[in-house]
Amino acid sequence: MDAAEAVKTLLSPSATHDPVPAYAALRKYGPVLPVADGYYFVSGYAAVDGILRDAAMETYDIKRLDSRWDDWRDNKALELFADSMLRSNPPDHTRMRRLAAGVFTARRVGTLRAVIEEQVAEALDGLDGTADLMSELCYPLPIGVITALLGVPAEDRGQFRRLAEALTAVLEVRWTPEDEAKAHEAAVELEDYFIHLVAQKQREPGDDLTTALAKGGELSGRELLGNLMLLLVAGFETTTNLLGNGIVLLLDHGATPPQSCVEEILRFDSPVQLTERYATHAVQIGNVQIEEGAELVLLLGAANRDPERFEKADEFWPERPNNTPLSFGAGAHYCLGAPLARLEAQIALPALFRRFPELRLTGKPVRRPRMNLRGWDALPVTLGTPE
Ligand code: HEM
Known part of the structure; x- marks a missing residue:
């Protein structure tokens, strides 16, 4: 595969199946590859890490979106993300x-251990014979945990899988007009839901993140909605994919999961494959000169397979030493939910394999048709005799 073919592959639906051959092909041309005028793909670990930590490299904020597209505000999904911290730069x-960070503290995550253990036990108790582990465990657990944290009533949880799936299409590098329309509709529905939830929390405050973020008036109304949406969606789609990707990897490799395997799952089959930045100043990376205003696609999934950083990079090595993948990003936007996502996987995966030591796939799992938020749609298994 040459560079042009690798780029085409990564921008096409075939990368959904396996982006790794295209990553390997790109790497042959160096860690930073010019793809078009002012547009680069970055695949090297050191280069991606450096760009994420460089204050001159900004995320796509409102100002940037305004200069790029005339009508981006017609899409409510883009608007909600643009109002959140993910798509903001200092000082906002x-x-x-x-x-x-002040309300989503280590103490609060710590108190969730019991909630996670209880929800895992409940999900495992409900399994018998055969199951689709995506719909029986990998979706309900992270949805249950993040909604508990946000103070969303349990009876409202059922709609979030569908809404998040539609909404996050705009986090891909490319999307179709149909994806865009569905993302917009889902965002309108979710925004409406949060407007009502915030009003209810203002009437009856609870010990939850929605109440904590809404009080004090430090966020504008739009910022509050954007960040609540981000916490909900980022809080489960990605963790769902960590669990699903982990189950398939552990089954493929016949490994019983030690706690440390979570880092290796994150590295080997990253739930978020890429993010983007633009250069506010000209910079030199290696021997490539990046001009001011250039756009960079940072391939986290490729960086995690960089042989210059990881020994036997294409091997799944559950207890890999010195394992610091870039799956949660780095620098100012480093994932706020990383400790929570790790905790969920560290509890759920060993519990599943302990309870069902004969767990097997009964058919080929079905990949989600997404390149960036990488995961499975269905994981059909037979559970065997429980321990
Ligand atoms: C940011 C990945 C789970 C909340 C990020 C970023 C990545 C990421 C790569 C940085 C994006 C960038 O720099 O452009 C993941 C993965 C997860 C996960 C792989 C699970 C395996 C969670 C959870 C939550 C969460 C559970 C919340 C409960 C956030 C927030 C940000 C973020 C709020 C934005 C931080 C900022 O802009 O300062 N995540 N995430 N994530 N994540 Fe996660």
């Missing part, structure tokens, strides 16, 4: 992030 990012 610093203010929102400080506020969210």
Whole structure:
């Protein structure tokens, strides 16, 4: 595969199946590859890490979206993300992030251990004979945990899988007009849901993140909605994919999961494959000169397979030493939910394999038709005799 073919593959639906051959092909041309005028793909670990930590490299904020597209505000999904910290730069990012980090503390995550253990036990108790582990475990657990954290009533949980699936299409590098229309509709529905939830929490405050973020008036109304949407959607789609990707990898490799295997699952089959930045100043990376205003696609999934950083990079090695993948990003936007996502996987995966030591796939799992948010749609298994 040459560079042009690798780029085409990564932008086409075939990358959904397996982007790794295209990553390997890109790497032959160096860690940073010019793809078009002012547009680069970055696949090397050191280069991706450096760009994520460089304050001159900004995320696609409102100002940037305005200069790129005339009518982006017609799409409510793009608008909600643009109002969140994920798509903000300092000083707005610093203010929102400080506020969210102040309420989403290690103590609060720690108190969730019991909630996670209880929800895992409940999901496993419900399994018998055969099952689709995506719909029986990998979706319900992260949805249950993040909605508990946000103070969303349990009876409202049923709609979030469908809404998040539609909404996150705009986090891909390319999407179709149909994806865009569905993302817009889902965002309108979700925004409406959060407007009502915030009003209810203002009347009856609870010990939850929605109440904590809404009080104090430090966020504008739009920022509050954007960040609540981000926490909900980022809080489960990605964790769902970590669990699903992990189950398939552990079954493929016949491994019983030690806790440390979660880092290796994150590295080997990253639930988020890429993110984007633009250069506010000209910079030199290796021997490539990046001009001011250039757009960079940072291939986290490729960086995680960089042989210059990882020994036997294409081997799944559950207890790999010195394992620091870039799956949660790095720098100012480093994933706020990383400790929570790790905790869920560290509890759920060993519990599943302990309870069902004969667990087997009964058919080929079905990949989600997404390149960036990489996961499975269905995981049909037979559970065998429980322990
Ligand atoms: C940011 C991945 C779970 C909330 C990010 C970023 C990545 C990421 C790569 C940085 C994006 C960038 O720099 O452009 C993941 C993965 C997860 C996961 C792989 C699960 C395996 C969660 C959870 C939550 C969460 C459970 C919340 C409960 C956030 C938030 C940000 C973020 C709020 C934005 C931080 C900022 O902009 O400062 N995540 N995430 N994530 N994540 Fe996660």
